[in-house]
Amino acid sequence: xxxxxxxxxxxxxxxxxxxxxxxxxxxxxxxxxxxxxxxxxxxxxxxxxxxxxxxxxxxxxxxxxxxxxxxxxxxxxxxxxxxxxxxxxxxxxxxxxxxxxxxxxxxxxxxxxxxxxxxxxxxxxxxxxxxxxxxxxxxxxxxxxxxxxxxxxxxxxxxxxxxxxxxxxxxxxxxxxxxxxxxxxxxxxxxxxxxxxxxxxxxxxxxxxxxxxxxxxxxxxxxxxxxxxxxxxxxxxxxxxxxxxxxxxxxxxxxxxxxxxxxxxxxxxxxxxxxxxxxxxxxxxxxxxxxxxxxxxxxxxxxxxxxxxxxxxxxxxxxxxxxxxxxxxxxxxxxxxxxxxxxxxxxxxxxxxxxxxxxxxxxxxxxxxxxxxxxxxxxxxxxxxxxxxxxxxxxxxxxxxxxxxxxxxxxxxxxxxxxxxxxxxxxxxxxxxxxxxxxxxxxxxxxxxxxxxxxxxxxxxxxxxxxxxxxxxxxxxxxxxxxxxxxxxxxxxxxxxxxxxxxxxxxxxxxxxxxxxxxxxxxxxxxxxxxxxxxxxx
Numbered sequence: 001x002x003x004x005x006x007x008x009x010x011x012x013x014x015x016x017x018x019x020x021x022x023x024x025x026x027x028x029x030x031x032x033x034x035x036x037x038x039x040x041x042x043x044x045x046x047x048x049x050x051x052x053x054x055x056x057x058x059x060x061x062x063x064x065x066x067x068x069x070x071x072x073x074x075x076x077x078x079x080x081x082x083x084x085x086x087x088x089x090x091x092x093x094x095x096x097x098x099x100x101x102x103x104x105x106x107x108x109x110x111x112x113x114x115x116x117x118x119x120x121x122x123x124x125x126x127x128x129x130x131x132x133x134x135x136x137x138x139x140x141x142x143x144x145x146x147x148x149x150x151x152x153x154x155x156x157x158x159x160x161x162x163x164x165x166x167x168x169x170x171x172x173x174x175x176x177x178x179x180x181x182x183x184x185x186x187x188x189x190x191x192x193x194x195x196x197x198x199x200x201x202x203x204x205x206x207x208x209x210x211x212x213x214x215x216x217x218x219x220x221x222x223x224x225x226x227x228x229x230x231x232x233x234x235x236x237x238x239x240x241x242x243x244x245x246x247x248x249x250x251x252x253x254x255x256x257x258x259x260x261x262x263x264x265x266x267x268x269x270x271x272x273x274x275x276x277x278x279x280x281x282x283x284x285x286x287x288x289x290x291x292x293x294x295x296x297x298x299x300x301x302x303x304x305x306x307x308x309x310x311x312x313x314x315x316x317x318x319x320x321x322x323x324x325x326x327x328x329x330x331x332x333x334x335x336x337x338x339x340x341x342x343x344x345x346x347x348x349x350x351x352x353x354x355x356x357x358x359x360x361x362x363x364x365x366x367x368x369x370x371x372x373x374x375x376x377x378x379x380x381x382x383x384x385x386x387x388x389x390x391x392x393x394x395x396x397x398x399x400x401x402x403x404x405x406x407x408x409x410x411x412x413x414x415x416x417x418x419x420x421x422x423x424x425x426x427x428x429x430x431x432x433x434x435x436x437x438x439x440x441x442x443x444x445x446x447x448x449x450x451x452x453x454x455x456x457x458x459x460x461x462x463x464x465x466x467x468x469x470x471x472x473x474x475x476x477x478x479x480x481x482x483x484x485x486x487x488x489x490x491x492x493x494x495x496x497x498x499x500x501x502x503x504x505x506x507x508x509x510x511x512x513x514x515x516x517x518x519x520x521x522x523x524x525x526x527x528x529x530x531x532x533x534x535x536x537x538x
Contacts, residue, residue, distance in 0.1 A: 006152070010348030017352045018166060021185065021359065025170030025178040035391045038175035039107065039371045043275070045177070047282035049184055051289025054273040056183035057364035059190055064301055064357040065143045069330035071305020072312075072320070074244045074494070075215070075229030077236075078305070079298045085255045086294055089264035090287040096533070097265050098274055100442055102283040103530050106275075109268040110376040116441045116531045118449030118522075119380070124456055125434060126376035129268060132430040133369040134402055136269070138409025140361035145410065147335050147354065150321070160410055164403045167362045171399050176276060176371070179363045183273075186356035187293075193353020194300045197334075200341040201307045214310035221313065229306060245472075245491025246498050254498025258505040259424065262431035266438050269368040308333040325474075362406070370398035412479070424497040425467075432501035433459025433508035440512050445525065445532045451516030459508030466503045470496050 006014075036043075045053075070078040106112040110129065114122035145159035170178050205211050212230045219228040228235045228242055235241045236248040246254065264270060264287070274286035312319040312328055320328040320336055334354060342350045374395045379386070383394075437456050440447040471482030472493045481496060490496040529535050 006348065006351065007344045009345050010351060013345075013348035014352050014355065017189065017356070021182045022166070022170050022173075024181050024185070025173035028174030028178045028181070035374070035388050035395060037177070038392055038395050039367075039374065044278050045180060045276045045282075047277055047285045047289060049180060050273050050277045050282065050286045052187045052293075053180040053183040053276075054270055054286050055290035055294055056187040056190075056360050057270055057273055059183075059187065059357055059360050063297075063361070064190065064194075064354065065147075065331055065334055066139075067298075067301040068305040068308070068333040070494075071302035072309040072328070072330045072333050073305070074242075075219075075306060075309075076232050076302070077242060077244050078302045079232055080251060080255060081260075082294060082298050082302075084251075085260035086264060087291050088256070089260045090291045090294070092261065093265045093271075093274075094284045094287045097438070097442065098284045098287070099280065099536070100531060100533075101271060101275060102277070102280050103536075107375050108372050109266060109271055110372055112531075113437070113441070113452070114376075116523075116528070117447070117452040121437070121449055121453045121456065122376060123381065124453060125437075126372050126380075128430045128434075128460065130369055130372055130377065132426050133269065133365040133372070134405045135409045135412075135426050137362045137365035137369070137402070137406035138412065140358045140365070141406055142410035143331065144355070144358035146331065150332065150335065160407055163358060163362065164407060167359055167366060168399060168403050171363060171366055171370075172396050175395070176272070176367050179367045180273060180276060182363065183360050186360040189349075189356040190353045191300070193350040193356075194304070194334075196346055197337055197341055197350055198300060198303055201304060201337055204341065205307055205310060211307060211310055214314060215306060218309055218313050229309070239491055239495060243492070245495030250495060250498045250502075254502050258432045258435065258501045259427055259498065262435035262501070262505070263427055266434045267431055268372060269364050272368055272371065304337050305330070305333045308337055362403075366399055366402050366406070369402040370395045373398040373402070424494060425500070428497050428501040428504055429460055429463045429467075432463065432504040436505045436508035437512060440509065440516075441532070443533050444516075445528060445534060446516055446521060447512060448516040448519045448521050449523075450519040451512040451514075454515050455508045455510075455512030458511040459504040462507035463500050463504035466500045467496075470500065472496050 067078060067081065070081075101109070101112060104112055104115055106115060108126075110122045110126040113125050141160055141163055144163045145156050148154040148159035149156040170182060174181075202208070202211065205214060212227075215229040216226045219226055222243065224242065225235055233248070236246070236251060239245050239247050239250070241247075244251075270287075274283045277283040277286055308320060309328070317328070320330070321332050323329050338347060338350045338354070374391055378394050378398070379391060383390070433456050436459060437452050440455075441452060465484070466488075467481045468484030469482070469486070470488035470490060471477065471486050472480055472490045472495075475481065475493075477483050477486065480493060488496075488499075490499070525535055
């Protein structure tokens with residue numbers, strides 16, 4: 001690929017950005033007087049800020065790098081992650097679920113589970129969520145280090161260390177408030193950096209009509225119909241008719257229902273931003289505010305991937321870097337386009353926008369991790385009844401070891417040529433069964449603590465068993481599946497992830513109902529008021 005050569009102007013823009021985000025952390029340090037300020041921002045942030053932070057917390061490497069990679073690998077079908085796999089769930093969160101989260105005064109999603117069910121359900125979710133956040137943070141860290149290594153020639157290990165230190169410092173200084181205000185800044189940097197890239201790249205290929213023509217050979221050379229890369233629904237009659245390897249049922253249930261609602265409605269990483277709002281009204285408006293720009297983001301992150309794969313095939317497979325297995329390294333889509341299209345100055349803004357996405361993803365996961373670790377694991381099971389200052393200190397220590405664990409997870413991400421595939425795998429284990437637990441907990445008063453715990457555990461185990469029995473085409477048994485036996489074969493990782501999520505959700509949903517009916521409900525209607533929809537005043 002074409003190397004990126006940053007000039008002193010580009011480095012100045014990058015340095016100014018890093019100085020600014022560290023300055024925000026330093027400025028907010030004086031307001032961090034207790035654990036509520038550090039973990040929850042004192043519930044004092046206006047809706048427009050929490051709304052943009054809600055969106056930006058999801059704009060990490062998995063969004064910018066992963067969605068561009070998916071745009072190249074799967075085409076316009078990737079847009080389902082937005083219009084079908086995000087917007088409905090965000091609206092559902094605002095209307096139905098935020099009143100319970102915010103009104104219950106829970107400090108985290110696992111703490112809500114304790115209020116609704118019992119302590120063991122909270123503990124299981126806290127541990128599984130903590131594992132997921134460090135994996136997600138590690139994905140962002142890996143993507144950033146890989147970028148710096150390939151296009152700037154920086155050392156991979158040193159790049160991981162640099163990114164970790166910057167995020168560590170501004171979270172230690174300003175806690176969640178620092179992360180939220182930096183996420184707002186990062187949102188505008190991403191839009192400012194990628195808008196000219198998309199405009200110049202699309203203009204170079206001749207516009208949308210010309211791009212559609214250039215994508216025909218991409219589809220036909222892989223055995224698909226001519227319009228596969230540019231039609232979102234037309235080629236979903238079977239798993240072999242599209243590169244994502246999923247038919248309409250898998251898309252509707254796997255992504256549109258289980259994974260999307262599981263992520264947007266139960267993932268504390270994004271819910272935490274809404275819980276920091278200064279009122280119930282602001283908390284409910286937070287996901288709605290985020291939904292409007294979310295609808296436009298396919299043009300910023302998916303369209304570049306489609307342009308890149310068209311250029312790759314048009315150049316005789318020389319545009320994108322090619323891995324050892326002969327497939328394009330889709331994760332390098334955005335960096336390759338930056339190197340080709342952006343001049344000095346704009347390149348600095350585009351490169352800084354890329355850095356902003358990595359910082360946003362890492363910081364969002366780390367702040368969610370330190371809250372869940374401190375409140376739901378450390379305070380609950382290891383050191384209860386300590387002073388507020390002690391938990392504030394532990395939160396800062398959790399930030400340190402959360403980032404250290406993320407570094408280890410960064411090296412696992414190197415096994416995937418599309419980090420979005422790895423991310424959906426992690427979500428399938430954690431968010432998919434959790435959404436079944438929340439759905440029954442919030443809308444069925446008969447659900448019991450025993451039912452919720454064993455249902456959630458069964459869902460996770462069910463996902464693990466299915467993963468061990470399923471394997472994508474061309475993969476070796478191991479982290480991508482098939483480590484028990486190779487009973488189910490999928491065209492690629494994404495289709496496998498969708499069906500694994502459905503298995504996890506169905507298992508959890510079914511077990512929770514059966515065990516709840518077989519066990520006695522302990523909590524009274526009065527105790528469940530404000531936690532269950534039918535018992536809460538409208």
